[in-house]
Amino acid sequence: xxxxxxxxxxxxxxxxxxxxxxxxxxxxxxxxxxxEAEGAPRPAVAIGDWLLDLSAISGLLPVELHGAxxxxxxxxxxxxxxxxxxxxxxxxxxxxHRPALMPHLRRQDAVTMHLPAHIGDYTDFYVGIHxxxxxxxxxxxxxxxxxxxxxxxxxxxxxxxxxxxxxVPVVRPKGQxxxxxxxxxxxGPTARLDYELELGVWVxxxxxxxxxxxxxxxxxxxxxxxxxxxxxxxxxxxxxYQPLGPFLAKNFHSTISPWVxxxxxxxxxxxxxxxxPQDDPRPLPYLWDDTDQQAGxxxxxxxxxxxxxxxxxxxxxxHRLSHGPASNMYWTVAQILTHHASxxxxxxPGDLLGTGTISAPTEEGFGSLMELAQGGKRPVKLGHxxxxxxxxDGDEVILxxxxxxxxxxxxxxxxxxxxxxxxx
Amino acid sequence: xxxxxxxxxxxxxxxxxxxxxxxxxxxxxxxxxxxEAEGAPRPAVAIGDWLLDLSAISGLLPVELHGAxxxxxxxxxxxxxxxxxxxxxxxxxxxxHRPALMPHLRRQDAVTMHLPAHIGDYTDFYVGIHxxxxxxxxxxxxxxxxxxxxxxxxxxxxxxxxxxxxxVPVVRPKGQxxxxxxxxxxxGPTARLDYELELGVWVxxxxxxxxxxxxxxxxxxxxxxxxxxxxxxxxxxxxxYQPLGPFLAKNFHSTISPWVxxxxxxxxxxxxxxxxPQDDPRPLPYLWDDTDQQAGxxxxxxxxxxxxxxxxxxxxxxHRLSHGPASNMYWTVAQILTHHASxxxxxxPGDLLGTGTISAPTEEGFGSLMELAQGGKRPVKLGHxxxxxxxxDGDEVILxxxxxxxxxxxxxxxxxxxxxxxxx
Numbered sequence: 062x063x064x065x066x067x068x069x070x071x072x073x074x075x076x077x078x079x080x081x082x083x084x085x086x087x088x089x090x091x092x093x094x095x096x097e098a099e100g101a102p103r104p105a106v107a108i109g110d111w112l113l114d115l116s117a118i119s120g121l122l123p124v125e126l127h128g129a130x131x132x133x134x135x136x137x138x139x140x141x142x143x144x145x146x147x148x149x150x151x152x153x154x155x156x157x158h159r160p161a162l163m164p165h166l167r168r169q170d171a172v173t174m175h176l177p178a179h180i181g182d183y184t185d186f187y188v189g190i191h192x193x194x195x196x197x198x199x200x201x202x203x204x205x206x207x208x209x210x211x212x213x214x215x216x217x218x219x220x221x222x223x224x225x226x227x228x229v230p231v232v233r234p235k236g237q238x239x240x241x242x243x244x245x246x247x248x249g250p251t252a253r254l255d256y257e258l259e260l261g262v263w264v265x266x267x268x269x270x271x272x273x274x275x276x277x278x279x280x281x282x283x284x285x286x287x288x289x290x291x292x293x294x295x296x297x298x299x300x301x302y303q304p305l306g307p308f309l310a311k312n313f314h315s316t317i318s319p320w321v322x323x324x325x326x327x328x329x330x331x332x333x334x335x336x337x338p339q340d341d342p343r344p345l346p347y348l349w350d351d352t353d354q355q356a357g358x359x360x361x362x363x364x365x366x367x368x369x370x371x372x373x374x375x376x377x378x379x380h381r382l383s384h385g386p387a388s389n390m391y392w393t394v395a396q397i398l399t400h401h402a403s404x405x406x407x408x409x410p411g412d413l414l415g416t417g418t419i420s421a422p423t424e425e426g427f428g429s430l431m432e433l434a435q436g437g438k439r440p441v442k443l444g445h446x447x448x449x450x451x452x453x454d455g456d457e458v459i460l461x462x463x464x465x466x467x468x469x470x471x472x473x474x475x476x477x478x479x480x481x482x483x484x485x
Numbered sequence: 486x487x488x489x490x491x492x493x494x495x496x497x498x499x500x501x502x503x504x505x506x507x508x509x510x511x512x513x514x515x516x517x518x519x520x521e522a523e524g525a526p527r528p529a530v531a532i533g534d535w536l537l538d539l540s541a542i543s544g545l546l547p548v549e550l551h552g553a554x555x556x557x558x559x560x561x562x563x564x565x566x567x568x569x570x571x572x573x574x575x576x577x578x579x580x581x582h583r584p585a586l587m588p589h590l591r592r593q594d595a596v597t598m599h600l601p602a603h604i605g606d607y608t609d610f611y612v613g614i615h616x617x618x619x620x621x622x623x624x625x626x627x628x629x630x631x632x633x634x635x636x637x638x639x640x641x642x643x644x645x646x647x648x649x650x651x652x653v654p655v656v657r658p659k660g661q662x663x664x665x666x667x668x669x670x671x672x673g674p675t676a677r678l679d680y681e682l683e684l685g686v687w688v689x690x691x692x693x694x695x696x697x698x699x700x701x702x703x704x705x706x707x708x709x710x711x712x713x714x715x716x717x718x719x720x721x722x723x724x725x726y727q728p729l730g731p732f733l734a735k736n737f738h739s740t741i742s743p744w745v746x747x748x749x750x751x752x753x754x755x756x757x758x759x760x761x762p763q764d765d766p767r768p769l770p771y772l773w774d775d776t777d778q779q780a781g782x783x784x785x786x787x788x789x790x791x792x793x794x795x796x797x798x799x800x801x802x803x804h805r806l807s808h809g810p811a812s813n814m815y816w817t818v819a820q821i822l823t824h825h826a827s828x829x830x831x832x833x834p835g836d837l838l839g840t841g842t843i844s845a846p847t848e849e850g851f852g853s854l855m856e857l858a859q860g861g862k863r864p865v866k867l868g869h870x871x872x873x874x875x876x877x878d879g880d881e882v883i884l885x886x887x888x889x890x891x892x893x894x895x896x897x898x899x900x901x902x903x904x905x906x907x908x909x
Binding site: 232236306485 | 640642649658825906909
């Protein structure tokens with residue numbers, strides 16, 4: 062992916078505060094869907110603490126954007142998306158456009174953000190090898206990774222109806238669980254509610270049923286990225302997951318960040334996929350592409366913060382639970398997408414792929430409480446007297462991410478946050 | 486569910502051949518979406534070998550039907566669907582309506598049938614206990630059923646994008662597989678392609694995220710039934726399914742029958758759920774309802790036929806592979822629906838639930854080739870010299886179903902059929 066004038070660190074924006082914004086300087090330009098108290102949901106681009114209403118300036122744009130979803134934008138060829146990006150970069154940096162565009166800026170904190178696309182299907186993968194190791198070790202100390210892990214990008218289908226944008230509270234789910242010491246299962250609120258730190262991948266152009274996607278073309282099918290919290294009820298999961306995988310332990314709610322960070326914006330932050338250990342098997346040819354290996358990972362730092370009800374009441378800042386690189390993935394985005402379509406399964410614009418929990422080999426980068434607190438054996442101390450083995454009502458989990466590279470303006474993903482409400 | 490004049494065995498139709506039709510006498514009246522060479526997809530009701538174009542007679546109906554899906558119909562309260570049914574029954578039985586309606590009849594074999602609804606999410610369950618036993622025995626001879634089976638209606642999410650109506654050919658999928666004797670996995674066309682005989686359940690009225698559905702209300706959330714062939718690549722499945730369940734082994738294609746058989750049509754065919762063995766655990770209260778146990782099963786006979794390329798060439802009739810009752814389900818439809826929403830997961834009109842493979846304790850009722858041919862150990866003889874362990878290119882699998890009850894006109898589901906095309 063080419064680096065062009067839209068990435069120029071010298072480019073600045075006339076939008077107040079954009080140039081020093083943590084997530085949305087003019088080098089980012091992520092898309093989303095917003096609404097105001099009046100009026101239908103419609104497309105926007107984020108700039109600093111503001112957004113620009115794209116439906117109001119469609120006459121100025123090379124691509125027509127309207128409606129309540131970005132699916133049509135996702136379906137465009139990469140070069141048309143790039144044309145749109147270059148135009149928006151010009152509009153938001155050239156001060157001469159300020160008078161025409163100012164009326165169409167809105168403060169992000171004054172609008173409601175929606176899901177950016179109609180999600181046809183949602184698939185969650187399991188590419189965070191350290192997570193697979195950490196979790197596998199809790200179940201199978203001697204043999205944490207199953208024999209297929211280094212050959213197959215493991216994934217499974219998730220639920221689309223319960224995906225919500227950042228900010229929508231999560232009702233603590235009830236469900237069946239049977240702790241090992243119990244004689245019989247019971248039904249009630251989960252006692253082991255957890256988060257999972259993931260990246261979400263928005264599928265762009267789709268493929269026809271029966272037609273696989275060659276890995277060399279996989280990048281052309283990606284429309285963007287977001288943060289994804291795959292909330293998990295560990296007690297439900299342990300009891301239900303055999304033999305067909307997680308179900309009610311996951312499908313009660315998933316939270317995504319509402320801004321779609323484009324592959325075009327992330328071009329300067331592509332790095333080589335971390336090298337496989339020498340004696341790991343080489344993937345089968347359909348999953349291997351040298352170009353992808355050289356630039357298939359993202360130099361993105363992920364962070365998780367926790368804000369408890371007490372911290373909120375006492376004005377204590379969120380506690381950072383973990384931080385680590387998104388490159389802790391055993392398979393690249395191109396590999397998971399290619400694998401998904403390798404049997405002819407048809408992907409569609411607006412499908413969402415989750416990476417699976419991204420963890421690290423050491424605890425500062427663990428991507429779930431189950432890992433951090435060792436399944437409840439070693440509660441996490443939050444520094445002001447509270448501790449957590451699992452999430453409590455009132456807790457708020459905040460995921461964030463920043464892409465950084467030498468000589469580049471860092472760009473972020475915005476927040477993916479939600480608070481836990483008591484079970485009903 | 487009340488039995489009314491629409492079920493009267495004495496009621497006949499003026500539509501030619503309808504009264505002796507195997508599937509669609511006037512007592513059935515299933516809905517579907519069809520199109521002709523010209524014109525958009527639109528709703529219809531099946532009657533004999535014909536269908537009635539409902540968009541053309543909307544002025545006569547108590548419910549407005551238009552558009553390319555039945556989702557709005559599914560979302561209606563049961564009493565409004567019943568009003569529509571009673572009106573259609575009158576229109577298609579009273580000869581005085583013949584002149585007005587004849588122009589809006591089409592032969593089913595002259596139109597294209599589509600998916601009846603936009604499917605938001607598709608979930609496949611595993612309630613065929615004999616299938617679970619038969620398959621489990623191949624993996625774990627001493628302990629075929631896992632400990633959760635009799636407590637939890639096991640289910641997992643499937644893929645919506647690759648669901649196709651009856652008649653659309655299935656491209657043999659490629660994928661990764663590693664036979665036990667192989668040193669390493671390889672990628673290629675599946676060598677163990679199978680079918681699975683299932684019922685599909687169309688979700689009607691939905692529930693809000695976070696709000697479970699009490700089992701006493703579950704029946705109100707069902708809009709209809711269909712047949713479902715959950716095509717499966719057994720070699721892909723064996724290699725990929727741990728620890729997160731089946732994925733590419735299933736999501737390359739699923740076939741459903743296009744006609745939605747309503748709960749109203751099936752009212753006379755409700756029977757008691759087969760009694761659980763004495764020492765089976767009693768389900769938890771959220772999954773138990775006496776009314777459901779007394780009338781939660783369907784007196785539906787299921788059949789699977791196979792037509793090979795050679796049989797087609799030589800004019801040999803399809804070979805019946807199996808037949809058995811749909812009541813071979815350990816959990817009722819109300820139980821799987823209630824369980825699905827028990828964690829607050831929001832179901833939506835047009836969601837599709839599969840029952841999982843419905844099998845029998847003995848081989849005449851086995852619901853998949855893997856069971857019939859014992860994983861390839863004992864190929865099925867087709868009677869004219871051919872045999873099958875798994876499906877070959879050119880094979881066509883035909884699922885059918887008939888509801889029967891003493892003193893009632895039997896009604897059927899139509900066909901769910903598709904032919905295997907070679908891998909691309």
